[in-house]
Amino acid sequence: MGGRGAPEATRRLVVAVVGVVVAVAAVLCPTAAGKLGKQAKALVAIKAPLHDPGNVLWDWDLKFGNDPCHWSMVTCQKGQIQELSMTNKNLSGTLSPAVGKLRSLRYLLLSHNAISGRIPDTVGRMTLLEVLDLSNNHFSGSIPSTLGHLAKLQYLKLNNNSLSGPIPESLGTDAPMIFSLDVSFNNLSGHRPTFRTWNVFFEGNPFLSDIGSESIAPPLGPKDGKEGDLQVMSKDIFILLLCIGIGCSLVAVVAGAVLFWRRRQRERVFAVADVSVQHDPEGCLGHLKQYKFKEIRKATNNFSQTNILGEGGYGIVYKGDLDGTTVAVKRLKDRDSVVGDDQFHTEIEVISLAVHRNLLHLTGYCIANNERLLVYPYMPNGTVASKLKECVNGEPTLDWPRRKRIALGASQGLLYLHEQCDPKIIHRDIKASNVLLDEYLEAVVADFGLAKLVDHWMSHVVTSVRGTLGRIPPECFKFCHASEKTDVFCFGLFLMELVTGRVTLELHENEYEKGGILELAKELLEQSKLSMFVDRKLGSNYDSAELEELVQIALLCTMYRPCHRPKMSEIVKMLEGGDGGVAEKWESVKNIEDPNPDWSQEFVSIGINYDDENQRNSIELQAIELSGPR
Structure with a gap:
């Protein structure tokens, strides 16, 4: 009996020890699922006090599981929520203090809504936060002093609200990384703190001192x-x-x-031209990290051919490993020429200051002798152009719902560039090769190399013709004019790519003799024969009504005259289903007479030099060459 008792006691002891170990491990090493569950509960708590008439937060619900990384407007990395992008979603109500529980959050974008109430003090607990954009809402109360605790905060936009009280001193003394601060058009009072950056905007606060001198006329004395x-x-x-x-x-x-x-001052926000002035001893250009050339060379295995992700007219993109993180490095061509330098500075100015979940974010750069290199996050799923050609087990990698989601994501990125940046940003070469896909196959608009910054009071910018042959709008051929409607035209062709799955949009001679891809789409739409137009890889796995609507949107975007094309904000509404009048819009403009010139002759007449290899590359390179997987 004693012999049997000893093993039993041992067994119980082992079970007890294992139980203690498991309990301790659960406390000290919480599982990824547990972390995601806490983040999911925090999002549900954030949703609760918000009024959501458009039901854009429909999937913020625990009945869809404890993994919020697949919920709308949520971006994750390695199982941690990195970004909430809820810009221009018609949200109202208040912002819950539960937002402070998202400790891994780096980007919180809530601008252009109608959210009211106080800014929660708990925002100061998100110690990894880099961008906080609460602009163009109805926030009231004072600016929380806890924002000064955010040591990594680079961009703070609180403008166009109803905030009152003083600006916290902590923002000027305890937030060393702030690169741009906008508190304009509120009801702030008190004095203006001293900041380490000149990208600070205070206008529109009449009770804030040290902004400008006010003259007070002395009263006239009474007559005797x-x-x-x-x-x-x-x-x-x-x-x-x-x-x-x-x-x-x-x-x-x-x-x-x-x-x-x-x-x-407004222009300065987007003008980081003097690198020597902005460069600090720690190797940063504003908020960007500057790498040494030897670091880049080592990261890319001495720019090995096996590391090449893609090649375009202005540069070669390499896969690399920097600081233990996989990145994409663009090494610019013609680094001795003025064009190469302009390209570098344009991308530095534009990409680094445009922050949106559907835009590729520039994270670093390198200048060494004649070398110009840009560092981006790596996008594991490559480009839309490459994925459109893929099939898995006989099924297309990009099914119909995914293509619609990509169209919406890309349009939201362009909407941010056109209508939420000041000055506005024109991309000028939107196509499937310049739209990347992140780990969740969400659209990320890339390659701002041809972007121009345009003030809102300007309708267009006169520039040289750049882009991809066959995709350049008529006004660019005829007058060298580029505006946001230039991007709208190219976006329409991008929708054609998503619908047809074609590598190029050029038609074969025996395919359609009456015109190009747009004329073919219009004819098949009128004849209710779009089944002949849709990507054959999809088979019958698409919604016919949605197909018809998507083609109508594409044709609206590619109208000959820019004034007949919709704005990106209108396109986003149409793609979201919030504008049910797509068919009516198309019916109202489809019979407008277009000059329909011979574009190839127009292209030659404006004097493009086909002997210039760089010019040829910048215009003619196909999708996969311009932007390989990032």
């Missing part, structure tokens, strides 16, 4: 009751009128100077 001489009175009136005139002139001059200064 004696009737003065008419000449003296006339002289006094003349002097008074003269003083008023001089005063008004001075006010006009000062106002003009202030407006000019404000405009220059």
Whole structure:
């Protein structure tokens, strides 16, 4: 009996020890599922006080599981929520303090909604936060001093709200990484703290001191009751009128100077031209990390051919490993030429300051002698162009619902560039090869190499013709004009790529003799024969009504005259299903007569030099060459 008792006691002891170990491990090493579950509960708590008339947060519900990484407007990396992108979603209500539980969050984008109430103090607990954009809402109360605890915060946009009280001193003293701060157009008061950056905007806060001098006219003293001489009175009136005139002139001059200064300040936000001024001893350009050339060379295995992801007119993209993270490195061509330098600075200025979940974010750069290199996050699923050709077990990698989601994501990225950036940004070469896919096959618009910054008061920018042959809008051929409607035209062709799955949009001679891809789409739409137009890899696995609507949107986007094309905000609504009048819109414009010129002749007539290999590359390279997997 004692012999049997000893093993039993041993067994119980082992079970107890294992139980303790498991319990300790559960406390000290929580599982990824447990972490995701906590993040999911936090999102549900954030959703609760928000009013969501568009039901954009429909899947923020625990009945869909504890993994929020597949929920809408949520971006994750390695099982941690990195970004909430809820810009322009018609949300109201209040922001829950539960947002502070998302400790891994780096980007919180809530601009252009109608969210009210106070900004929760708990935002200061998100110590990894880099971008906080709460602009263009109805937030009230004071700016939380806890924001100064965010040591990694680079961009803080609180403009166009109803915030009051002083600006916390901690933002100027305890937030060392702030690169851009906008608190304009609120009801702030008190004095203006000293900041380490000049990208700070205070205008529109009449009770905030140290913004500009205010002139106060001294009151006129009461008359002593004696009737003065008419000449003296006339002289006094003349002097008074003269003083008023001089005063008004001075006010006009000062106002003009202030407006000019404000405009220059706005331009400075997107002008990081003087690298030597912005470069600090720690190797940063503003918020970007500057790498040494030897680091890049080592990361790419000395720019090995086996590491090449893609090649385009301006550069070769390599896969690399920097600081233990997989990245994509673009090594610019013609680094000795002015064009190469302009390309580098354009991408530095534009990409680094445009932050949106559907835009590729520039993270670093390198300048060494004649070398110009840009560092991006690696996109594991490559480009839309490459994925459109793929099939798994006989089924296309990009099914119909996924293609619709990609179209919406790309349109939201372009909407941010056109209507939420100041000055606006024009991409100028939207196509399937320049739209990347992240780990969840979400669209990420890339390659801002041809982007131009345009002030809102300008309708277009006159520029040289750049882009891809066959995709350049008529106005660019005829007048060298580029505007946001240029991107709309190219986006329409991108929709054609998603529908047809074609590598190129050029038709064969025996395929359709009456015109190109747009004419073919229009004819098949009128004849209700779009089944002949859709990608054969999809078979019958698509919605016929959605197909018809998507083709109508594409044709609206590619109207000959820019004024007939919709804005990106209208396109987003159409793709979201919030605008049920797509068919009506198309019916109203489909019969408008278009000049329909011979584009190839137009292209030759404007003097493009086909002997210039760089020009040829920048125009003619196909999708996979311009942007391989990032």
